[in-house]
Amino acid sequence: MRELSDKELIISYLKGDEKSIEFLIDRYLKPIYSFVFRFIGDSTEAEDITQEVFVRMWKNIKKYDQERSFKTWIFSIAKNASIDFLKKKKAIPFSKFENEEGENSLIDKLIVSNPLPSEIFEQNNIGSMLSSALKELLPKDRMILFLRYNDHFTFKEIAESLGEPLNTIKSRHRRALIRLKKLLI
Amino acid sequence: MHPLIVLVYSDMKKDYERLFTSLKPMEPPIGLFERIILAIKREKELQNTRRILFSFLCLLIVSVALAPFSWNLLEKQAVNSGIIQFLSLALSDVNVFISSWQSFSLAILESLPVMGIMLFTINMALALFTLRLFLYKKRLLLSYLMKKAY
Numbered sequence: 069m070r071e072l073s074d075k076e077l078i079i080s081y082l083k084g085d086e087k088s089i090e091f092l093i094d095r096y097l098k099p100i101y102s103f104v105f106r107f108i109g110d111s112t113e114a115e116d117i118t119q120e121v122f123v124r125m126w127k128n129i130k131k132y133d134q135e136r137s138f139k140t141w142i143f144s145i146a147k148n149a150s151i152d153f154l155k156k157k158k159a160i161p162f163s164k165f166e167n168e169e170g171e172n173s174l175i176d177k178l179i180v181s182n183p184l185p186s187e188i189f190e191q192n193n194i195g196s197m198l199s200s201a202l203k204e205l206l207p208k209d210r211m212i213l214f215l216r217y218n219d220h221f222t223f224k225e226i227a228e229s230l231g232e233p234l235n236t237i238k239s240r241h242r243r244a245l246i247r248l249k250k251l252l253i
Numbered sequence: 254m255h256p257l258i259v260l261v262y263s264d265m266k267k268d269y270e271r272l273f274t275s276l277k278p279m280e281p282p283i284g285l286f287e288r289i290i291l292a293i294k295r296e297k298e299l300q301n302t303r304r305i306l307f308s309f310l311c312l313l314i315v316s317v318a319l320a321p322f323s324w325n326l327l328e329k330q331a332v333n334s335g336i337i338q339f340l341s342l343a344l345s346d347v348n349v350f351i352s353s354w355q356s357f358s359l360a361i362l363e364s365l366p367v368m369g370i371m372l373f374t375i376n377m378a379l380a381l382f383t384l385r386l387f388l389y390k391k392r393l394l395l396s397y398l399m400k401k402a403y
Contacts, residue, residue, distance in 0.1 A: 093289055102279035115285055122289045123296055195275040217266075217273040245269075 074138035078129060089129070093122050096139075099219055100146050106214050107150040107207055117153050121146045136228075143215070143229035154207075201251035209244035212237060302390075302397045309386050309394065316380040323369070323376040330366030339364060 072080065074092065081088035100121055105114040124145050132141060202210050208230065215221040215229065223241070227234040331337055339361050343350040350357050387394065 089293070090290060094286060097281050097286055097289070098279070101281035101285065105279050111282070115282060115288075118281065118285065119289050119292050123292050126293045126296065194272070195277060198272060198276055213269075214273070217269040218276070220270070 075134055078132065078134065078138065081129065089126065092138075096142055097122075100142065102218070103143060103146050103211070103214065104150055106202075107147070107211060108153065109203070113153065117146075117149050121149045124149060137225065139221075140225050140228035143221075143225075144231055147211070147230055197252065201248055204251055205244055205247060209240055209247070212241050213244050213248065216241065299397070302393050305386070305390050306394055306397060309383060309390075312379060312383040312386070316376060316383055319372075319376050320380070323372040327366060327369035327373045330369035334364040334366050336361060336364040336366065 072088075072091070074095070077088040077092045081092070097118070101114060101118045104117045104121065105111060108114050108117060121142070125142055128145075132138070202213070205213070211230065212226055215226045216223075221229070223234055223237055226241075227237045230237065232240075339357065343357055343361070
């Protein structure tokens with residue numbers, strides 16, 4: 069059962085095998101929890117939201133378009149659940165999530181495709197440095213970097229998960245990298 | 254894309270991936286998986302309760318709404334068919350009924366308001382089934398309704 073693909077597990081669940089959904093949850097529990105935790109920044113709330121994500125997944129699994137990637141679908145549920153939570157909580161101004169693109173067209177044109185200086189990796193506390201640098205980024209930019217470098221998503225998958233155009237994701241990614249680099253060096 | 258750019262870009266990606274491995278991996282807390290499974294089960298039960306409540310309400314509305322009509326129909330058909338007269342005669346003069354019971358029975362059977370009886374019986378069966386459904390799931394339905402009210 070564990071070797072089955074996401075799609076096969078969903079088909080098996082829809083045919084009546086209740087265990088399939090448990091395998092699917094087990095497979096995505098860690099990445100979804102990490103995603104939500106990075107988004108929200110609080111472990112207790114991340115637990116509740118993660119639970120909500122999987123309940124929403126279960127509720128909508130019959131409507132799930134099997135032509136779409138399950139991974140991007142479940143991450144888009146996680147993103148929406150996290151945003152809903154933040155909206156309710158109003159912990160951060162919601163304007164931060166909207167209409168960011170085109171804010172500084174000059175930044176978009178800058179080249180960031182150069183490797184990081186090796187001194188960065190020589191630091192002992194690089195983990196905590198990176199953590200605090202990431203906290204300085206906008207939640208959405210932070211998510212893009214996490215999905216790209218932690219969860220190894222392609223830009224297309226990030227765009228589908230976050231429900232944004234591919235080019236917006238790419239420019240946000242560029243901007244986030246510039247900002248992160250500035251914070252680290 | 255120029256091969257050199259591709260090379261530099263892939264180096265950069267590897268660099269950042271390496272950088273991100275320095276972060277403490279986020280492990281979901283123990284018991285979260287079980288909590289999720291339980292929440293899904295609870296949600297399933299809630300959906301079933303909602304479904305039962307909906308069918309209970311539909312049946313209740315249908316049986317209550319149909320009761321006066323089916324009773325009226327039965328009453329009208331019974332009056333028009335003359336069955337009441339046959340029955341009252343049979344009850345008032347038992348000897349006559351016994352002596353010609355075959356003719357009496359045939360006359361009663363012929364004058365039976367079949368449609369009215371059928372509709373009224375279905376209506377009553379529906380009402381009883383609704384009542385049984387409510388009694389069978391009363392705790393579940395009442396707790397759901399109480400939760401909704403608060």
